[in-house]
Amino acid sequence: MAxxxxxxxxxxxxxxxxxxxxxxxxxxxxAAVLSAIDSLEFSPNPVARGLAGGRTxxxxxxxxxxSSPFYGEALLGIEAALREESYIPLFVSGHWMESTERxxxxxxxxxxxxxxxxxxxxxxxxMLQGYAKQVPMxxxxxxxxxxxxxxxxxxxxxxxLLATRHxxxxxxxxxAYIVGDTDHDDAVERLEGYREGIREAGLQIDPELITNGxxxxxxxxxxxxxxxxxxxxxxAIACSNDQAAIGALLALSRRNIRVPDxxxxxxxxxxxxxxxxxxxxxxxxxxxxxxxxAAARVMLGLLRGENxxxxxxxxxxxxxxxxxxxxx
Amino acid sequence: MAxxxxxxxxxxxxxxxxxxxxxxxxxxxxAAVLSAIDSLEFSPNPVARGLAGGRTxxxxxxxxxxSSPFYGEALLGIEAALREESYIPLFVSGHWMESTERxxxxxxxxxxxxxxxxxxxxxxxxMLQGYAKQVPMxxxxxxxxxxxxxxxxxxxxxxxLLATRHxxxxxxxxxAYIVGDTDHDDAVERLEGYREGIREAGLQIDPELITNGxxxxxxxxxxxxxxxxxxxxxxAIACSNDQAAIGALLALSRRNIRVPDxxxxxxxxxxxxxxxxxxxxxxxxxxxxxxxxAAARVMLGLLRGENxxxxxxxxxxxxxxxxxxxxx
DNA sequence: CTGAAAGCGCTTACAG
DNA sequence: CTGAAAGCGCTTACAG
Numbered sequence: 001m002a003x004x005x006x007x008x009x010x011x012x013x014x015x016x017x018x019x020x021x022x023x024x025x026x027x028x029x030x031a032a033v034l035s036a037i038d039s040l041e042f043s044p045n046p047v048a049r050g051l052a053g054g055r056t057x058x059x060x061x062x063x064x065x066x067s068s069p070f071y072g073e074a075l076l077g078i079e080a081a082l083r084e085e086s087y088i089p090l091f092v093s094g095h096w097m098e099s100t101e102r103x104x105x106x107x108x109x110x111x112x113x114x115x116x117x118x119x120x121x122x123x124x125x126x127m128l129q130g131y132a133k134q135v136p137m138x139x140x141x142x143x144x145x146x147x148x149x150x151x152x153x154x155x156x157x158x159x160x161l162l163a164t165r166h167x168x169x170x171x172x173x174x175x176a177y178i179v180g181d182t183d184h185d186d187a188v189e190r191l192e193g194y195r196e197g198i199r200e201a202g203l204q205i206d207p208e209l210i211t212n213g214x215x216x217x218x219x220x221x222x223x224x225x226x227x228x229x230x231x232x233x234x235x236a237i238a239c240s241n242d243q244a245a246i247g248a249l250l251a252l253s254r255r256n257i258r259v260p261d262x263x264x265x266x267x268x269x270x271x272x273x274x275x276x277x278x279x280x281x282x283x284x285x286x287x288x289x290x291x292x293x294a295a296a297r298v299m300l301g302l303l304r305g306e307n308x309x310x311x312x313x314x315x316x317x318x319x320x321x322x323x324x325x326x327x328x
Numbered sequence: 329m330a331x332x333x334x335x336x337x338x339x340x341x342x343x344x345x346x347x348x349x350x351x352x353x354x355x356x357x358x359a360a361v362l363s364a365i366d367s368l369e370f371s372p373n374p375v376a377r378g379l380a381g382g383r384t385x386x387x388x389x390x391x392x393x394x395s396s397p398f399y400g401e402a403l404l405g406i407e408a409a410l411r412e413e414s415y416i417p418l419f420v421s422g423h424w425m426e427s428t429e430r431x432x433x434x435x436x437x438x439x440x441x442x443x444x445x446x447x448x449x450x451x452x453x454x455m456l457q458g459y460a461k462q463v464p465m466x467x468x469x470x471x472x473x474x475x476x477x478x479x480x481x482x483x484x485x486x487x488x489l490l491a492t493r494h495x496x497x498x499x500x501x502x503x504a505y506i507v508g509d510t511d512h513d514d515a516v517e518r519l520e521g522y523r524e525g526i527r528e529a530g531l532q533i534d535p536e537l538i539t540n541g542x543x544x545x546x547x548x549x550x551x552x553x554x555x556x557x558x559x560x561x562x563x564a565i566a567c568s569n570d571q572a573a574i575g576a577l578l579a580l581s582r583r584n585i586r587v588p589d590x591x592x593x594x595x596x597x598x599x600x601x602x603x604x605x606x607x608x609x610x611x612x613x614x615x616x617x618x619x620x621x622a623a624a625r626v627m628l629g630l631l632r633g634e635n636x637x638x639x640x641x642x643x644x645x646x647x648x649x650x651x652x653x654x655x656x
Numbered sequence: 657c658t659g660a661a662a663g664c665g666c667t668t669a670c671a672g
Numbered sequence: 673c674t675g676a677a678a679g680c681g682c683t684t685a686c687a688g
Contacts, residue, residue: 001681011659016683026657047378047440048681051664056375066407066419067400067600075394079421088435091394091419093407107416112375217604246604253606272395276545276574278581278606329665339675344667354673376665379680 001044007036019044050112059299060108060116060135061089062123064096069271070241070288071119074140077292078117085300087114098122105131115299118142120184136302140295142185150298152291152312156189157196159284159315163238163266164197166282166317171326172236172264173203178213178223178248180240187215190240190268197238208232213244220247228255235263235326242267242274245281249322253278260324270318279321287313329372336364347372378440387627388436388444388463389417390451392424397599398569398616399447402468405620406445413628415442426450433459443627446470448512464630468623470513478626480619480640484517485524487612487643491566491594492525494610494645499654500564500592501531506541506551506576508568515543518568518596525566536560541572548575556583563591563654570595570602573609577650581606588652598646607649615641 005012010029017023018033025033036042050056059082063071079089090113094101101123108116115136118128125144131137132148139151167175177194180187191210198205211226213219220239224247227234239245245267252259259265259279267274267283274281294310301308333340338357345351346361353361364370378384387410391399407417418441422429429451436444443464446456453472459465460476467479495503505522508515519538526533539554541547548567552575555562567573573595580587587593587607595602595611602609622638629636 012682013659013661013684014657017658020683022683024657029658043438045379045440045681046438047375047384048664049683050375051373051379051666051680052682052684054664054683065400066394066403067397069395069397069601072393072395072400076421079394088418088420088439090416092416093404110371110374111416112373243604246601250604250606250608273397273574273601276571276578278578280578340666341668341675341677342673345674348667350667352673357674373665376680377667379664379682380666380668382667382680 001042004033004036004040004042007040008032054112055114056112057086058088058090058111058113059296060105060111060113061091062094062101062104062108062116062118062121063091064094064119064121066091066093069243069273070269073271073288074119074292074295077289077294078296079292081293081296081300087300089117094121094123096122102127109134115303117295117299120186122183136299138295138298138302140291150302150309152295152298152310154186154286154291154312155315156186157193159268159286160190160193160238160240161197161200162193162315162317163268163282163284164194165200166319166323167236167238167264167266168197168201168203170264170323173201173326174206174209174232174234174236175203176209176211176227176232176234176237178211178220178237178239178244180244181214184215187240194238206232209234213240213247215241215243217243217247217250220244221251222247224248224251224255228257236323237263237265239265239267242269242271242281242283245283245322246273246277249277249279249281259322264323264326266323275320277322282320282323283318284315285318286315329370332361332364332368332370335368336360382440383442384440385414386416386418386439386441387624388433388439388441389419390422390429390432390436390444390446390449391419392422392447392449394419394421397571397601398597401599401616402447402620402623405617405622406624407620409621409624409628415628417445422449422451424450430455437462443631445623445627448514450511464627466623466626466630468619478630478637480623480626480638482514482614482619482640483643484514485521487596487614488518488521488566488568489525489528490521490643490645491596491610491612492522493528494647494651495564495566495592495594496525496529496531498564498592498651501529501654502534502537502560502562502564503531504537504539504555504560504562504565506539506548506565506567506572508572509542512543515568522566534560537562541568541575543569543571545571545575545578548572549579550575552576552579552583556585564651565591565593567593567595570597570599570609570611573611573650574601574605577605577607577609587650592651592654594651603648605650610645610647610649610651612643613646614643 092104120141143153267281270283270285420432448469471481595609598611598613
């Protein structure tokens, strides 16, 4: 930067001000500096900026696993939105363990990120609010009421309602439901949506049709086996997420039950693998990529002092080949 | 740090030296400093360290998409290994575009990462070597001969050989092959392994059985359709990766061809979704997570001035339910 | 509008 | 073995 200043015949302060747009500078000096900058191919050192200005142009992102189909897509969206403003994401994984998440958060604080985006996780609201005192925070996929935290959440209830309604409209009356990990509000809200869908169609909620899962393929398989072994009759299964649905597909196929001819299956999230399962899953589309973008935009707004609000896209149903009208 | 120095009654220099183990310090001062550190809950500011010492304790990782099942797993391994030594990964996505990769690399250089791990990609060897002059580099999934770059590559040829041999040993003689994106050496090496497997069994290589794909599900589907439409006879398909295999599974099912009863299918990579496809895929296991760890360890070694070498786990076959002995 | 100066929190030769 | 000092490359009050 010193070189730029020299070449342009101004002080480093001026260069800095131009770079940051932090004060108005006479047009001629601006021009001189700008041309010096690109003739020297200068670009400011973010590390020094971080130390001097207290801003690192980096945003911490607490995810659970970078490699999950769900979180992975959100990360892509976040990355894309941040890049537009030259921020870089620092992804850290919590692996669904509170202690790991805490360590990861501490690491982010240490690294002096300018803000943090939290993707769900196991950290308590209190805990999160504590961190939010140190740094701007936006939480995706979870709703937290606190002035310091901006949260964006999916309309899980409505999503599950759409899925269930889709099934009832196709004539299904005996619809099983594979619950997610009820430690998460998502799981609870989705279950609620299912219930609502059943009631809305004037059907009875049958507890025997509701079985536990944990948002994993394995959980979906076990759930289907349990359902089948119990002898309850059902013609469709609504699942708390696509992973469970994919497990369900496998379990059904092993028992020689055809989807959708014998049983319809609907997933939730509309994650990539759902599009290529056999058969491709009808699923509730959350537009996770867009949601990630929205979260990043809210963060960027916060950093600018705006109080921008973003709405997440409404869930909609992606109908593919795993659901079918009930024919008797 | 100034506070720590004061409390411990030493100079900041000494504190720094203890923190970094960069010179021997008398035991009593060490003890004093250490206790001051934890009574003050001090932890050094990495940003300042970065500026002063030229080291940021961060490693750039050029990946293609954080959300790919293949790269995602490698990232997890990298993250885990780096964490052990308090390094943090900076993940940037190249999206398989040379220009994006270059921008991402430049960003990493700007951020003064201490090293960079490159996951395959489209950057030319020359280009990579150029960057390697600025920073230690390890490349995973690609072999580059250069003193400045350490590269770790999978034994793709042997992997494909194992897959093909598995099929021939089960009596298959008409084995189709779905090629990957031949811009990548992987695709070429895997194809070579297939050829070797066919020859090894004393069979003829039939060009009609070899069809193009691009490592995607879509590509796998199209390939199968083409094969089927062409009327060539085959009883098994070996695929260049799991995504293609998953696409193949779907295409076969749509034509009412049962796997493995009518046709056996074998994948490559043994990525998570392969374990829960319908049916679960037999696949060549690359232990990508371990490979990520290995790459990170090599990087860490480099940083310490060691010339540690790591060998990637040998590919092995995971036999599941998509392959079966040919019965006539 | 613009400079000179101090400072961000460390590290690292340089002396001793 | 250990301090004092300079410096890493910026930003930001403080004056003018």
